[in-house]
Amino acid sequence: MLPVNHHNIFKTCRSVIFKKFCTKVVENVVKGTVCDINVTKTLGQPAPHTHPHLIGEDEVTPLIKKYEYQCRRQKLVDAILEHSKKLNLPFQNHMIIIPSTSKQYMSDKIPYVFRQNTEFLYLSGCQEPDTCLVITAGGNTSDHKTTLFTRDKDNHAEIWDGPRTHPEEAIGFFGVDNSLPMSDLSKFLNSWRKSLSNIHLWYDFDNAPHTEIHKIVCEYLKDSSNNSFESPRNFIHGLRLYKSPAEIALMQRSCDIASKAFVESMGFSRPGIGENQLFAKMDFECRIRGAEYLAYPPVVAGGNRATIIHYINNNQLVYGNELVLMDAGCEYHGYASDITRTWPVNGKFTEPQREMYEIVLEVQKELIELCGKTPSLDALFECMCLLLGKRLQSLGLINVQPANNYLMKAAYQLCPHHVSHYLGMDVHDTPSIGRNIKIKPGMIITVEPGIYISEKSSLPKQYHGIGIRIEDDVLITVNGPVVLSRKCPKEIDEIEKIVCEGLSNK
Missing domain, CATH: 3.40.350.10 (Creatinase/prolidase N-terminal domain)
Structure with missing residues (x-):
């Protein structure tokens, strides 16, 4: 359904337009005639004749x-x-x-x-x-x-x-x-x-x-x-809930930019780094690749601050074997990405961190598969609570109870936010549309389970202060879900390799 590489197609289209534009200008200068492309009149926003690297013929905004x-x-x-x-x-x-x-x-x-x-x-x-x-x-x-x-x-x-x-x-x-x-x-x-x-x-x-x-x-x-x-x-x-091919291409590019910026930010990590430095790195890597700005104030939360869902102070240091949770995305020509990754700044998950991370990752993969089969975002949230509850119970962290309601309530205490929202021109897109409607092809949604264990939790002490969220952006198609943020690593081995290689190069 999607072209193999939107970025290359986008670049190729723009380069062809630019070459034609330049050729036309040169031809008319040589002939001594006035070019029929108005090279003097600048509008209040990019146009094909002033920004051929961005806007194609008959486009009002890039690709649209x-x-x-x-x-x-x-x-x-x-x-x-x-x-x-x-x-x-x-x-x-x-x-x-x-x-x-x-x-x-x-x-x-x-x-x-x-x-x-x-x-x-x-x-x-x-x-x-x-x-x-x-x-x-x-x-x-x-x-x-x-x-x-x-x-x-x-x-x-x-x-x-x-x-x-x-x-x-x-x-x-x-x-x-x-x-x-x-x-x-x-x-x-x-x-x-x-x-x-x-x-x-x-x-x-x-x-x-x-x-x-x-x-x-x-x-x-x-x-x-x-x-x-x-x-x-x-x-x-x-x-707005249903995205056109042009919108999908723009959102794919937004996700590609943010994904690469995450990789660079992971490789930039080290014990003692400031949350503000990771914020700045993410911002820079997105903008240098063509994004106008970050899509929202990012969460860059080290250590136990990751258990604060909307932590955006980003003014602490991340030490030793602590995890950093980063929730960030960029806005690319009016369309947003929204990704969350969690990684150890020293390049190695501790055993408790690994256990919790694996639970969240397994649940997230199952939820992505369920996107096209689950009737609504609210139903997907209920699935998340049940799946998290069962896995925590299998580790002995939740009491053995036969009722699903008990498991779901226990899991909700550790993940007190919804698992999904609509995504598009705004990060929390189309807020007047309820999360109880049927998920249909053309929608783009997030899938973001998490586990947040505060210092006051009744869980064993080795898990205290661990906050983990994994979030991807998913396009719903007739052939199943397509993960637009698939280029952003989330497997434990991949993440550890990126961070360790970054540390070895410092």
Whole structure:
């Protein structure tokens, strides 16, 4: 189902595009003619003519073409109209408003790294702040129009912050029906309201990413005699849950980058190393391979700190025969990876560490096999508790009891988190979709069992302070699960070899 090597295909495609681009430029310079590729106009985000190493012909973002974004918007309209028809809602006209994120500032005039609202990015491909997508639709699924509101022209601001995509470029590049400056948003909403009656507004009031746009929408609703509104979030998440071939390729690349970064971080380990140093190593190795940044603040937990599920202080040293648990992933052109590995910084598992690690690894492998056969993520979690309980019981660490409920409850005390979540543009992707729905082909999920034995545990003392989690990213296909993070080593022999070789080279 997947190409043998997405990375090589990606590189080959980009190199061919770049060569064609350069050839075209040279030919026109020699002829003394103007090149039909606009080499002077820079948009507010990468485009084929300015970033041929990233963006291919007719792509809006890497690997994702204009047509795919148009199809996503069409599917959203179809889903909303079908929902309205099924419930027999008395609305003939619909308006869907999806805002971008606004810039956030850490101090005066110093912004944080910008990250786009993923709902907006999924439907538009626009990576710029302070923009907005408005989709207007009638009762017919083909009768809808998309208007993209872009930042107003501001020569002074562009000197400081870089170029913007203006309405005249946005229509062709993003494949929308119309484009207007943001200053026209309020006027547009009001004119649409005045020209049509019986309008149902689709806007997520509970998760508003842009304060100014939120004010405009609230004013529109306050002035409207028809106060009917609903959030489109569930419908968007329902679409995002199933990944297209382009999305799968991007997520495979994200996993490949993170996997290699894990290998380099393992080899960089040594007794006495700082958790912050491993954090920095992981970050560097991901970015140097093309990731924009880490997908979330990583857990880099040495020793008994690994028993703290969301430990992100990463400010201690890892000594002697301690394990380090690292939960990290990267974001690659809008798509995340999420991997966890646990390894000894001295290159050798102790016997208690090995026993616990083998239990988690065996359970994880069984759970991955069950992905296509288990009805839901919640059911997969129940399987994890039962499998962990049985293995801990076989070691004599849980009392012998015939009831499965007892084993599951005992295991849950040692692994108090869910075993899986959806993965995609966000790490905890599509959160409005419950974990009780059927697992289907096209979904990408994590599988992450763990064991965390605190210093206060009633288990034998030699196990105290051991925290182990093994997490992989898994694509569900009709032919079974495909582990996208398969290049990240997790067998004990592999891990010990990588760390020991790193130590010998220091």
